[in-house]
Amino acid sequence: MNPRPSPPPVRVALATFVAVVALSAGLVVTSAPTARAADExxxxxxxxxxxxISFEKNYISxxxxxLSITGATDTSGTIEWPDGTSEPFTVIANTVTTVSVPVAVGEATVALPADGTSTGLGIHVVALDDVTVYGLxxxxxxxxxxxxxPSDALGTRYRALSYNTTIASYPARLIVLASQDATxxxxxxxxxxxxxxxxSPFTVELDAGEVYTLTAPTSGGDISGTLVTADRPIAVYGTVDCGNVGVGACDxxxxxxxxxDSWGVxxxxxxxxxxxxxxxxxxxxxxDGTEVTVNGSVVAMIDAGEFWEGTVExxxxxxxxxxxxxxxxxxxxAFMQADSYGTTSETGDPAFLLLSPYEQYLSSYIVGTPGTGFNFNGITVVIPTSATGSFLLNGAGVASSEWAAVAGSAYSTAQFEVSPGTYRVTADAPFGVFVYGANSANSYAYAGGTALSKVASVASxxxxxxxxxxxxxxxEVCIAVSVVDDVGNPVEGVRVNGVTSGVNDGISMTAATISTGSAQLCYVGTNEGEDTVAITAGVATSTxxxxxTPYADMEPVVVLNPEDAxxxxxxxxxxxxxxxxxPTPTLQWQISTNAGGTWSDIPGAIGKTLTVVGALSDDGNQYRVIATNTGSTAMSGAATLTVLPTPVAPTVSEPANATVGDGDTATFTVTTTGTPAPTVTWQVSTDSGA
Known part of the structure; x- marks a missing residue:
């Protein structure tokens, strides 16, 4: 935390680039077909x-x-501060807008209790279009x-991860922020x-924007593994007010x-x-019973809430x-420790980075470094080796010499030293991006972004x-799979990954599951022989x-028929x-509104999946696909769509009182509404309804 002599300068092999300036050419050309990425x-x-959003307590101030806000399109929005005031912001596509947080919020973080609830910390950011937000x-x-x-990715179940308290007066700290009242x-x-x-579990109740915090107040104490659940979505932070990692001062x-439910394997x-x-x-x-391997060797068997700690030398x-x-x-x-960073040998200090698993990588990011305060800024990329040739940093490719294969995996890494600024990074396959910096006994680190699909929910x-x-x-060959959770329900929005080994080696494919839990992985083979396709979605696997075979014309064949919905x-x-x-057939979906009597083409419906938003008038419609190539035409079976009315809660009118003579018949009438039509059951009371 305090300045101190730097270690002897050692030149680190990083590629150096300047923000928003075209990079040196050197695009890698590979023989592997292009990777297929999911619709993110x-x-x-x-x-x-x-x-x-909330912030942590930082040392004594x-x-x-x-807040840094970025997005792929021009947009605008509003930041609602904890004191009830608001501030508008605008974002220009592919750039970063930085907004200073009011001093009062910083003062509220300094006043955070060791165990208790606080106000004045919850920041609400609302944008018209998708953005990514970073806190510094x-x-x-x-x-x-x-x-x-974002709020729609917040969960209701977390385990905290942080580093242990090394200075009792600046402890490890759990922060819980409510996004809704009465949480x-x-x-x-x-x-x-x-x-x-x-x-021993305990409960707290929070309204939107309120924070609960709990510290590990003694040296060596640790919040890691603490289980946090809620009945409404919450944000959870793992922090240390000022902590040591390895050698050096605290940060x-x-x-x-x-x-x-978004963790990976x-x-x-x-x-x-x-x-x-x-x-x-x-x-x-x-x-319980989680086996951890590092570079193919088992290093630990740990139970729920336990962690293994090691190093990457x-x-x-x-x-x-x-x-x-x-x-x-x-x-x-991952935890940074004090060291010399970059071509100018800047001294870093501890920083904390939460890593994304393969399953949560994205195929494009816009990231930015702090504009000032850090003389060294770096970006590390983790990407499928087969996709390194498609990687672009601010629109320019990267020389093949920058990539280093990760032993035992299908991935490679590269480290880039960058000037302060904004960077757009893209590739034809999902990859990970991590941003960090150092300067004068100071550091920061964060993930450039991540998917947050419920991949940990996938059971099979x-x-x-x-x-x-x-x-x-x-x-083209397409492999269709479906994934379900541990009670057999389909899991939507999960990335399914496939990679080939064999004559067409190293082709990566990804696809996102739809509401039925299904996804398709497709690729084109250019070499004769056999491939094995390994398919994964979290812990679930298949092959x-x-x-x-040698190329020869082949009539279309429907391998998978559409199913009723x-x-x-x-x-x-x-x-x-x-x-x-x-050759690979073209597709055309058709509809019949008269139980298959006649069929008509659906304009523009030429993909492997037909999406229909159902109205009551669509009930009973049938759908099929026609596959055509130069050889012939094939027709799928028909699938029927059933559309149920939107349920409406039942209502019932009060029956009128009736007075009749002994032995006469009394008639009581009510009117009911509701969808589906409610059933009526009459009851009798002989004691005035008691």
């Missing part, structure tokens, strides 16, 4: 239009707070940053924290936690590019990483197409064998197909 609009991520808590000699989660939060400490006993450390943990020292790694389990030119895998979903944090996967497929080279009025139905043929 269907996947929850750190992009959103509504955010609830927190007056250097700021800057002080000279002690800073950190985080990527914020009931239950907290179960993993270890005793002050008066809160390990394993504030913070990250916003990911909900446990496969991670690349890149080393921070310091001159000599290791990066610390923590792997936190959510379930420097090797070679320093552009190296560890492959971390787990048998059950985990959360992984089923192949919907055959496990053995055959196709002529240069045609398909594809045999590629039942939805409520206004709901969305999906009809899917898989076809084969050579």
């Amino acid at each position: 609009s269907a996947i929850a991520s750190t992009e959103g239009t509504d955010f609830w 927190s007056n250097g707070l700021s 808590n800057y002080q000279e000699f002690t800073s950190d940053a985080f990527v914020a989660l 009931r939060v239950e907290i179960t400490p993993q270890e005793t924290l002050g008066s809160r006993t390990a394993g 504030t450390m913070t990250q916003q936690m990911f909900p446990t 496969s991670f690349i943990a890149p080393r921070f590019p310091g001159a000599t020292r290791a990066t610390y790694i923590r792997v936190l389990a959510d379930q 420097r090797s070679g030119d320093g552009n190296n990483a560890a492959l971390i895998e787990a048998s059950k979903p985990v959360e992984v944090g 996967m089923t192949l919907r197409t055959d496990s053995v497929l055959t196709a002529p080279v240069t045609t 398909t064998t594809v045999t590629w 039942v939805i409520s009025e206004g709901g969305t139905a999906y009809f899917e197909t898989v076809v084969s043929g050579a």
Whole structure:
């Protein structure tokens, strides 16, 4: 935290670029076909239009707070501050807008209790279009940053991850922020924290914008593993007011936690590019009996709330990483320690970075560094090796020499030293991006963004197409799968990944599941022979064998017929197909409104999946697909759409009183409404309704 002599300068092998300036050419050309990426609009991520954000306590002062807002389109919005005032903002596409947080918010963080509820901290950001928001808590000699989660990606179940208290007066700290009024939060400490006993749950109630905080007040204490659940979505932060990691002085450390249902099982943990020292790694389990492997070797068996700690040591030119895998979903944090960083040998200090698993990578990001305060800024990229040739940094490719393969994986890493500014990074396949910086015994780190799909909810996967497929080279093969949770419900918005090994080696494919839990992975083989396609979605796995034969014309064949669908009025139905043929057939979906008597083409419906938003008038419609190539035409079976009326709660009128003579008949009449039509049951009371 305090300035001190830097270690001897050591040149770190980083590629150096300047913001918004075209980079040196050197685009990598690979022989592998282009990777197929999922439609990321269907996947929850750190992009959103509504955010609830809080900041951590930073040493003894927190007056250097700021929000950085960026997006792919021009947009605008409003920031609602805790005191009830608001501030408008605008974003120009592919740039970063930085907004200073009022001093009063920083003062509220300084006043955070060791165990208690606070107001004056909840910041509400609302935008007209999707944006990504980063928080920076800057002080000279002690800073950190985080990527914020939008409200629609917040969860109701978390485990905290942080670093242990090294200075009792600047402890590790759990922060819980409510996004809605009357939120009931239950907290179960993993270890005793002050008066809160390990394993004993307690509850607090928060309104929107209110914060509860709990510290590990003694040296060596740790909030890591603490279980936090709520009946409404909450934001959770793992922080340290000022903590030490390895050698060096203390720094504030913070990250916003990911909900446990978004945790993963496969991670690349890149080393921070310091001159000599290791990066610390923590792997936190959510379930008992979680086996952790590093670079293929088992290092730990941990139970729920426990963590394994290790290091990624420097090797070679320093552009190296560890492959971390787990048998059950985990959360992984990387911790920077004091070292010399960059070509000017800037001295860094502790910073905390929450890593995204493979399953949550995205294919494009817009990231920015702080405009001032850090002479060294870096970006590390983790990408499928087969997609390195498609990677662009501010629109320019990267020389192949910048990439280093991660042993035992299909991924490579690169480290770029960048000038302060905004960077757009894209590729043809999902990849991870991590941003960090150092200057004069100070550091920050954050993930450039992440998907937040409920991949940890996936329990099993089923192949919907055959496990053995055959196709002529240069045609497209599609593999259909479906995923469900542990009670058999489909899981929507989860990325399914596929990678080939064999004659068409190293092709990466991704697809997002729809509401039926299904997804399709497609690729084109150019070499004759056999491929094995390994398919994963969280802990669920499957394989398909594809045999590629010499090219010969082949009539279309419908491999997967669309299936009947039942939805409520206004709901969305999906009809899917898989076809084969050579050349690859074109598709045309058709509709029949008279039980198959006649059929007509649906304009523009030429994809593998037909999406129908159902109205009551669509009830009973049928849908099929026609596959055509130069050889012939094939027709799928017909699928029927059932549209149920939107349920309406029943109402009933009061029956009128009736007076009749002994033996006469009394008639009581009521009027009911509701959808579906309610049934009526009459009752009698002989004691005045008592």
